[in-house]
Structures are given as C-alpha cells and as structure tokens.
Amino acid sequence: MLADLPSNQMQKSCNILLEGMVESTTNPTTTLWNTILPMIIQDVEDEELHVGKFSLKTSIVTVSADQPAKRSLFGFKAHQASQSCFFCLSTGTFHKLGGSSKKVNTTEANYFVELSERSEVRSRDGTILDSEQGVNGFGDTPARIVQLIMPYDTPIDMLHNFGEGLCEVIIRELFGRGAPKSGMFHVEIDKLREAINEIVLPSQFSEIENCRNGTDKLAFFRLTLLSVAIRFEILNPHARFAIIAISMLANKMCASGVGPELFDEQLCSAAQWFLQENSNEYLSCKAHVSLKNHY
Ligand SMILES: [Zn+2]
Known part of the structure; x- marks a missing residue:
C-alpha cells in the first residue's frame, strides 16, 4: 500500500x-x-x-x-x-x-x-x-x-474494530439477535424498521442493510443507524448518544476533513461513558482500541 x-x-x-x-x-x-x-x-x-x-x-x-x-x-x-x-x-x-x-x-x-x-x-x-x-x-x-x-x-483497523467489532455488537442488539449485554439498545423492531425505511441514502449504499461484510456493516451503522439515532426518538437516549458518537468518529475516518483533536476525544469519551454505564462488557479489546482515542 x-x-x-x-x-x-x-x-x-x-x-x-x-x-x-x-x-x-x-x-x-x-x-x-x-x-x-x-x-x-x-x-x-x-x-x-x-x-x-x-x-x-x-x-x-x-x-x-x-x-x-x-x-x-x-x-x-x-x-x-x-x-x-x-x-x-x-x-x-x-x-x-x-x-x-x-x-x-x-x-x-x-x-x-x-x-x-x-x-x-x-x-x-x-x-x-x-x-x-x-x-x-x-x-x-x-x-x-x-x-x-x-x-x-500503525493505523487502527476500523473495519475489524468497528465494522466487525463494536458496530456489529450494537446492530445485533438492536435487531434482537443473541443475548444483549444490557437493555441499552432495546427497541421495538417494527418501529426500528419503519425508521430505517424513512432514511434515503445515495444509490451506491442501497444494499448495505444486508450487512454482507465488514464494509457494509460499518456503512449501515455510520450512515443509516446514525440518521435513525439523530432523527427518531425510538431509542434510549444512551443508545442514541453512543451511536451518534461512534458514527461521527467512523465518518471522520472515511472523509478527508481534519477537526480539532479535542472533538475526537470528547466523542470517544461520550461513547465509552454511555456504553460502560450500561455494561463493562461493551468495552472489549476492539472497542477499547477504537474508543481510547489511540489515533
Ligand atoms: Zn489501549
């Protein structure tokens, strides 16, 4: 490379x-x-x-x-x-x-x-x-x-740490797959699907909801779920904060813009605090690497 x-x-x-x-x-x-x-x-x-x-x-x-x-x-x-x-x-x-x-x-x-x-x-x-x-x-x-x-x-591997790490954990909890680590991401599935249907993204992202690979999972999280968390009040406020903070960190890495370091630090701290308040188990090694602001 x-x-x-x-x-x-x-x-x-x-x-x-x-x-x-x-x-x-x-x-x-x-x-x-x-x-x-x-x-x-x-x-x-x-x-x-x-x-x-x-x-x-x-x-x-x-x-x-x-x-x-x-x-x-x-x-x-x-x-x-x-x-x-x-x-x-x-x-x-x-x-x-x-x-x-x-x-x-x-x-x-x-x-x-x-x-x-x-x-x-x-x-x-x-x-x-x-x-x-x-x-x-x-x-x-x-x-x-x-x-x-x-x-x-060395750079942080966002695809595995976020896409196939923390984002995947949260996506599974939102859709009620497997045992949740806490009630933080509990949502009525019909309301979640309705909200997702309201989100319109450019056609290149039309298939991401299928989450076939790490790139799709990351895109679904940082675009679709971010929009749901901002626009709709169907999620617990802790969950909305965590999803918005993680998505904004991930989006920044997919763009060329440069913002103040303090902003990243606060996004990391916010996401970590809300996750940890609900269960320490969210702070796996993958989540730790991405949220401890090791950038
Ligand atoms: Zn560390």
Missing part, C-alpha cells in the same frame, strides 16, 4: 502492490512472518524504482493488517491478555476499561499522559527490549518487525 497517497486513493486496488501470497490452513505464526520479512525488506526497503520518467523510492513506514495477522506479525499475546493493546499498557484482560486517552505532544504546556501510554513509557528501545524478553504484552517469540516498526506507529 502506498502510504503517501490521500487515504481514499491509498485504498484503491490500482494503488496496491502485491508482493506475494501465503497459503495456510491456520493463522500464520510469528515464526512464519519472521522468515518472510527479510525477503520483503530486501525487495522494498530503500529501493529506487524507475517507471518511465518517474523515479520512486520505497520504504516500509507502517503496517496495516487485520487483528490476528497483526498480532502474530508483532509477536503479541492474544488480544484479551493483559497489556495486549498495541497503543497503551492497559492491564485489563478481556474488558480493557483503563488505558491512555490520547497521544500527546509533550511540548504542549497542558499535556497529560496516563502512565499506560506505550509510546511514552516504552519508547523505541523499551519496546524492542519488551519484544525480546516477551513482556508487556509480547509473547515468547520475538518478532523481527519490531526492529523496524513500532506497534503504536
């Missing part, structure tokens, strides 16, 4: 270079990634390419992957383990209720940092040492990628 393009260009398949594919019946292990990484580094790192009159220089600057792949690449313990967040050192296991609130600029006079910010407490050398010693969330096999990229210098 070419990381210096605008984000909507970066994700287009014509701008993604395929280096190789690995076929496997199980999730790849850290050892497998350690074997492959030197080959990728040799091909990509510090390479100069010439295409027509253009010269390109390539370098590995970050890593994007879904959660299981990212964990094995970096040699992290399972996501529910203590200190297994890529961005902070929250000691919570399954429900990570603590952790840092934001990345800080230490030159600002009013900065604050909770002691669990991984990039502050375990800056580069500390993180390499943690990886070698298998402590602070790292597993037994040291990962080679840690010599090159810090785990906290």
Whole structure:
C-alpha cells in the first residue's frame, strides 16, 4: 500500500502492490512472518524504482493488517491478555476499561499522559527490549518487525474494530439477535424498521442493510443507524448518544476533513461513558482500541 497517497486513493486496488501470497490452513505464526520479512525488506526497503520518467523510492513506514495477522506479525499475546493493546499498557484482560486517552505532544504546556501510554513509557528501545524478553504484552517469540516498526506507529483497523467489532455488537442488539449485554439498545423492531425505511441514502449504499461484510456493516451503522439515532426518538437516549458518537468518529475516518483533536476525544469519551454505564462488557479489546482515542 502506498502510504503517501490521500487515504481514499491509498485504498484503491490500482494503488496496491502485491508482493506475494501465503497459503495456510491456520493463522500464520510469528515464526512464519519472521522468515518472510527479510525477503520483503530486501525487495522494498530503500529501493529506487524507475517507471518511465518517474523515479520512486520505497520504504516500509507502517503496517496495516487485520487483528490476528497483526498480532502474530508483532509477536503479541492474544488480544484479551493483559497489556495486549498495541497503543497503551492497559492491564485489563478481556474488558480493557483503563488505558491512555490520547497521544500527546509533550511540548504542549497542558499535556497529560496516563502512565499506560506505550509510546511514552516504552519508547523505541523499551519496546524492542519488551519484544525480546516477551513482556508487556509480547509473547515468547520475538518478532523481527519490531526492529523496524513500532506497534503504536500503525493505523487502527476500523473495519475489524468497528465494522466487525463494536458496530456489529450494537446492530445485533438492536435487531434482537443473541443475548444483549444490557437493555441499552432495546427497541421495538417494527418501529426500528419503519425508521430505517424513512432514511434515503445515495444509490451506491442501497444494499448495505444486508450487512454482507465488514464494509457494509460499518456503512449501515455510520450512515443509516446514525440518521435513525439523530432523527427518531425510538431509542434510549444512551443508545442514541453512543451511536451518534461512534458514527461521527467512523465518518471522520472515511472523509478527508481534519477537526480539532479535542472533538475526537470528547466523542470517544461520550461513547465509552454511555456504553460502560450500561455494561463493562461493551468495552472489549476492539472497542477499547477504537474508543481510547489511540489515533
Ligand atoms: Zn489501549
């Protein structure tokens, strides 16, 4: 992926270079990634390419992957383990209720940092040492990628953390599928369907209600359910606040606009507070990563 393009260009398949594919019946292990990484580094790192009159220089600057792949690449313990967040050192296991609130600029006079910010407490050398010693969330096999990229210098996987994480949990509760974690998202299903039918979106989004994949689930949540939460009074106010805050965070990441950091922080805090008031179980590792403002 070419990381210096605008984000909507970066994700287009014509701008993604395929280096190789690995076929496997199980999730790849850290050892497998350690074997492959030197080959990728040799091909990509510090390479100069010439295409027509253009010269390109390539370098590995970050890593994007879904959660299981990212964990094995970096040699992290399972996501529910203590200190297994890529961005902070929250000691919570399954429900990570603590952790840092934001990345800080230490030159600002009013900065604050909770002691669990991984990039502050375990800056580069500390993180390499943690990886070698298998402590602070790292597993037994040291990962080679840690010599090159810090785990906290990687983007958050919104598709899995929101689309196939927290948003999916909320969608299931709204539609009465499975046991709810609380009564927060209880709604009369007929009224919900009526409200959804009132929402008109551009035709490219006409199929999203089927929620066939993570992209659909995220779009259904951040567009349709956001509109329902704003327009109709059929949901509990806590649920409306949480849906609006999560959707606005997700929408911001799908757009190119830049707003003040304080706004993101308050959206994260609002969503987290309303969810946590109803049940700590909403704060799974996926929800924690997205709502602790690890951006
Ligand atoms: Zn964290």
